Amino acid sequence: MAAVRAIGFDLDHTLAIDNRLERVALLRLLEVILREGGESVGTLADEIDNIDELLKRQRRGDFSIDDAVRRFIAEHRVQPADRYVERFRFDAAHMVDEFVVPLPGVAPMLDAIRGRGIAMAVLSNGWNPLQSRKAERAGFSGTVLVSSDIGVQKPDSRAFTRLLEALGTRAEDTWYVGDNPYGDIAGAQRIGMETVWMNWERQTYPAELEPPTLTIRGFGELLGVLPEAARAR
Numbered sequence: 116m117a118a119v120r121a122i123g124f125d126l127d128h129t130l131a132i133d134n135r136l137e138r139v140a141l142l143r144l145l146e147v148i149l150r151e152g153g154e155s156v157g158t159l160a161d162e163i164d165n166i167d168e169l170l171k172r173q174r175r176g177d178f179s180i181d182d183a184v185r186r187f188i189a190e191h192r193v194q195p196a197d198r199y200v201e202r203f204r205f206d207a208a209h210m211v212d213e214f215v216v217p218l219p220g221v222a223p224m225l226d227a228i229r230g231r232g233i234a235m236a237v238l239s240n241g242w243n244p245l246q247s248r249k250a251e252r253a254g255f256s257g258t259v260l261v262s263s264d265i266g267v268q269k270p271d272s273r274a275f276t277r278l279l280e281a282l283g284t285r286a287e288d289t290w291y292v293g294d295n296p297y298g299d300i301a302g303a304q305r306i307g308m309e310t311v312w313m314n315w316e317r318q319t320y321p322a323e324l325e326p327p328t329l330t331i332r333g334f335g336e337l338l339g340v341l342p343e344a345a346r347a348r
């Protein structure tokens with residue numbers, strides 16, 4: 116492999132945690148909806164299960180975040196839907212400072228990589244401006260590609276192709292760093308990128324998957340192995 120010219124990063128649980136921001140934003144929207152005459156779908160526990168299921172399906176790519184919120188609004192029988200979608204998007208984006216916590220060492224790591232002249236971009240399954248604000252909160256300034264804008268979700272190879280286009284590098288010169296073995300590592304491997312599994316949560320790598328190029332538990336390790344790994348290939 117040639118020198119590492121660029122690194123793509125996953126965002127959620129790689130650069131930052133968001134402490135279930137979207138779930139809380141939907142619960143806050145529920146509060147508004149019920150106050151404005153909407154119908155409940157059951158107990159609070161039922162409402163939470165419903166929200167978790169909607170967000171799970173949205174993250175899996177079944178529908179967009181706007182569609183998830185529209186479904187939520189339709190279930191609670193309030194109108195006009197657009198107003199509630201806008202409110203959700205606005206509230207969620209403004210909850211970032213309160214909810215999002217960067218992982219330890221993210222800012223110095225990004226500075227150091229920038230200092231080495233390596234290009235960076237974020238590729239995330241999610242929507243803007245939420246993901247851009249989260250990235251900014253984590254200290255990342257640069258391109259933030261989100262699935263709702265590019266129209267495909269990781270692990271789809273086309274998402275990683277879009278990342279390479281944004282970085283202006285080839286797969287063999289580019290690394291991808293992420294916490295999810297299926298979405299991040301397997302997806303990036305499929306188009307020939309080197310992969311770094313950020314395993315700060317100390318998980319076991321799924322036996323059925325091809326292992327990542329590197330496994331790290333903190334960003335100090337990434338900086339430590341970056342030049343060495345590049346030389347080794």
Ligand SMILES: [Mg+2]
Nearest residue numbers: 125127128294
């Ligand atoms: Mg992630």
